[in-house]
Amino acid sequence: MKISNQWLGQWVDHGLAVDALGHRLTMAGLELDAVTAVAPAFTGVVVAHVTAVEPHPDADKLRVCQVDDGSGEPVQVVCGAPNVHVGMRAPFARVGAVLPGDFKIKKAKLRGVPSFGMLCSARELGLSEAHEGLMSLPDEPAAGTDIRVLLGLDDQVLEVDLTPNRADCLSMAGVAREVATLTGRPLKVLEVPAVPAACEDVFPVRLEAAADCPRYAGRVIRGVNPAAPTPLWMQERLRRAGVRSLGPLVDVTNYVMLELGQPMHAFDLAVLDGAIVVRRARDGETLILLDGQPLTLGGDDLVIADEGKLLALAGIMGGEASGVTDDTRDVFLESAHFVPTAVAGRARHHGLHTESSHRFERGVDPALPLRALERATQLLCEIAGGTPGPATVAEEASQVPVRAPITLRPARVSRLLGLALPPERMREILVALGCEVSGAGEAWQVTVPSFRFDLAIEEDLVEEIARVHGYDDLPSELPLVRPGITWLDEARVDPRRLRSRLCDLGYLEAITFSFVDEALEARFSPDTRPLKLANPLSSELAVMRTTLWPGLVKAARHNLNRQQTRVRLFETGLRFVPEGDALKQEKVVSGLICGALLPAQWGQAERPVDFFDLKGDVESLLALAGLDRRVSWRAARHPALHPGQSAELVLDGESLGWVGALNPALEAELDLEMPVFLFELSLDKVCRGRLPRFREQSRFPAIRRDLALLVDATLPAARVVEIIEGAGHEALKGVNLFDVYTGQGVPEGRKSLALGLILQDLSSTLTDEKVDEMIHGIVTKLQEEVGATLRA
Numbered sequence: 001m002k003i004s005n006q007w008l009g010q011w012v013d014h015g016l017a018v019d020a021l022g023h024r025l026t027m028a029g030l031e032l033d034a035v036t037a038v039a040p041a042f043t044g045v046v047v048a049h050v051t052a053v054e055p056h057p058d059a060d061k062l063r064v065c066q067v068d069d070g071s072g073e074p075v076q077v078v079c080g081a082p083n084v085h086v087g088m089r090a091p092f093a094r095v096g097a098v099l100p101g102d103f104k105i106k107k108a109k110l111r112g113v114p115s116f117g118m119l120c121s122a123r124e125l126g127l128s129e130a131h132e133g134l135m136s137l138p139d140e141p142a143a144g145t146d147i148r149v150l151l152g153l154d155d156q157v158l159e160v161d162l163t164p165n166r167a168d169c170l171s172m173a174g175v176a177r178e179v180a181t182l183t184g185r186p187l188k189v190l191e192v193p194a195v196p197a198a199c200e201d202v203f204p205v206r207l208e209a210a211a212d213c214p215r216y217a218g219r220v221i222r223g224v225n226p227a228a229p230t231p232l233w234m235q236e237r238l239r240r241a242g243v244r245s246l247g248p249l250v251d252v253t254n255y256v257m258l259e260l261g262q263p264m265h266a267f268d269l270a271v272l273d274g275a276i277v278v279r280r281a282r283d284g285e286t287l288i289l290l291d292g293q294p295l296t297l298g299g300d301d302l303v304i305a306d307e308g309k310l311l312a313l314a315g316i317m318g319g320e321a322s323g324v325t326d327d328t329r330d331v332f333l334e335s336a337h338f339v340p341t342a343v344a345g346r347a348r349h350h351g352l353h354t355e356s357s358h359r360f361e362r363g364v365d366p367a368l369p370l371r372a373l374e375r376a377t378q379l380l381c382e383i384a385g386g387t388p389g390p391a392t393v394a395e396e397a398s399q400v401p402v403r404a405p406i407t408l409r410p411a412r413v414s415r416l417l418g419l420a421l422p423p424e425r426m427r428e429i430l431v432a433l434g435c436e437v438s439g440a441g442e443a444w445q446v447t448v449p450s451f452r453f454d455l456a457i458e459e460d461l462v463e464e465i466a467r468v469h470g471y472d473d474l475p476s477e478l479p480l481v482r483p484g485i486t487w488l489d490e491a492r493v494d495p496r497r498l499r500s501r502l503c504d505l506g507y508l509e510a511i512t513f514s515f516v517d518e519a520l521e522a523r524f525s526p527d528t529r530p531l532k533l534a535n536p537l538s539s540e541l542a543v544m545r546t547t548l549w550p551g552l553v554k555a556a557r558h559n560l561n562r563q564q565t566r567v568r569l570f571e572t573g574l575r576f577v578p579e580g581d582a583l584k585q586e587k588v589v590s591g592l593i594c595g596a597l598l599p600a601q602w603g604q605a606e607r608p609v610d611f612f613d614l615k616g617d618v619e620s621l622l623a624l625a626g627l628d629r630r631v632s633w634r635a636a637r638h639p640a641l642h643p644g645q646s647a648e649l650v651l652d653g654e655s656l657g658w659v660g661a662l663n664p665a666l667e668a669e670l671d672l673e674m675p676v677f678l679f680e681l682s683l684d685k686v687c688r689g690r691l692p693r694f695r696e697q698s699r700f701p702a703i704r705r706d707l708a709l710l711v712d713a714t715l716p717a718a719r720v721v722e723i724i725e726g727a728g729h730e731a732l733k734g735v736n737l738f739d740v741y742t743g744q745g746v747p748e749g750r751k752s753l754a755l756g757l758i759l760q761d762l763s764s765t766l767t768d769e770k771v772d773e774m775i776h777g778i779v780t781k782l783q784e785e786v787g788a789t790l791r792a
Helices: 005-009 018-027 147-151 172-183 232-240 248-260 355-362 369-384 410-417 423-432 458-469 495-504 518-524 549-560 611-624 664-669 717-725 768-786
Strands: 002-004 031-037 043-056 059-068 074-079 089-099 108-110 113-115 156-161 205-207 215-222 265-268 276-280 286-288 294-296 302-305 310-313 330-337 392-395 406-408 436-438 444-447 566-579 582-595 632-635 641-651 654-662 676-682 703-712 732-741 750-759
Touching (some): 002 005, 018 031, 018 156, 018 172, 043 074, 074 089, 205 392, 215 276, 215 369, 232 248, 248 265, 248 369, 276 330, 286 310, 330 369, 406 410, 406 458, 410 458, 495 582, 495 611, 549 676, 611 641, 611 654, 611 676, 703 768, 717 732, 717 750
Antiparallel strands (some): 002 156, 031 156, 043 059, 043 089, 215 330, 215 392, 276 302, 286 294, 436 444, 582 676, 632 641, 641 654, 654 676, 703 750
């Protein structure tokens, strides 16, 4: 929001320097982004009246002009502007004037003809980029009037960055109301009298979508002059707000929007058919906007139509066919209230952003349409003439927002702010904000004004009191702390330890969007229908992720495309999995590796990472909670993983997560230059360990027995270890796989596993007979369950 300090001063005499005003606004939550002068420095430029124009004797494009600059003597000026004519008033830089850029005006000769000054364009004065001709001034100012005084150029513009909840400050009236409240100065309320009807012409309005547009005010004005010049004061105020002047019919509606905060639109009455209809668009309907852009609409779009065609995208932009032109003589002014939910996201959906949509999305005062209509009628009739008809209002009263009173307890205000603020001061602040306060004692009833959509609960009012009183005036005291002992689950691993372990293993932590591209999400989780966003930021952020892999793979591709040949990334975050009508939000830890196992070095030959490198990293994570020996690795298929290099991790019969290589088809589709390996584990389950227990060390010697077993080639070694450990021998202290062999001497379809069994008893030395008995029992159990035999 751009705020002219001079214009603001006509609403409230705040008595502050611009920098002090900006600081006050910033401390009240209206952050000041910049302060800029409305015009660069220049001197010696006055209003001049062109009294004569003759051709230059030696140049076709130059004119020799005589101008009256108020000095009492005519001044000769050579000018090349195509629009110079007798009777024109334009800025004139006298000899000795200094223009922007420290350009000094001197007496000169142009193609042999003396010139005593320069007639100026707006660009030469730094007021705009327009340089097609001289800047035309109205007839009223006298020759010799200083241009800086005439246009009020000794002004500064404050650019304020408003948060979405402060839509009430998207107008000069709103900012002035805020400044008056902060400074305690009186607000000069703009009086807007009703414009009496000079004719009986009306145009009917029908609300078919009253829930989206509960109030629609309109007025017919006949006989306007679209060629009438917009007053210079209005052009300047529009310019300082960043709005270009487009003629009185458009300028008036833009001006009222900036002044009062109500977006408006002017229709060419001659092209309207039957009645104005506010309704939802039908699927497939098309509309060409004022900027020439064609739109295809759907049932989520709110439109303004007549009996035969679409006229505008409600609250966003008008249509080309019904817009005012240089031939317009009769207009229909629209001033309506559209609820924020009817407009929110629709402009962005169509790739638009307008001043109107910016305001309606955040909320416009529902009490404002008729007042804004009267103000626009008054200005338009003064500038462009015309005969106004009566103002008409179509309304569905039951749908107009009504603010329920909020209970406020003064004692709670003091407790939350840590400040004993007198109740009288609280009431004064609330009244200054436009609230109605009733009741006394311990609880007040506060009815907030219709323009404050952001005030709904008691805490909102407490914040307003603190904001207006001044955050920097609140006491700064440390709160009293009552130390207590926090219970920690010793069996649970802190997620920070997992992140630290991954960093120790060479991973870098990534943070990716929770929103992903729908097509990419479908490639990773084709069997899950992700939650779609109602108003996505873009098509690439359209659904909630059901896995963290899409974000990590995109991050890896980004790095690989920038010559990073060794990538290790991990992320902890939420995945969002629909379960019926509910949405399950599950914390997971995911990781990715690709490229070389180690950075280039002399001590070890370079080789690419493989499945077992990632498996080792995952086992290192599991070991933090003591899960590395409890988790089963089961060969299984996942649509995003390589069919032969993927495993599901199972803990106590429940899935813990997945580990594997990225599916080659997906790898090629994403233009990845090398194999990528991924894991994703449930964070809660990975952190759920067991409390360590003391185990007495045996005083008796340990015995090692090695077994060479022949098993099916497809049998995981972990299954063999699981059977041995489950045989029920308390003397078994460990099982280590130290060799896997296939080849000569081993039947086809079989493999040899060499395992070392560590046996030790707590109460006695194990004898050979007892050890042989245990080994025989283990071999028998292996033979029964997986067909294992001792290798000869």
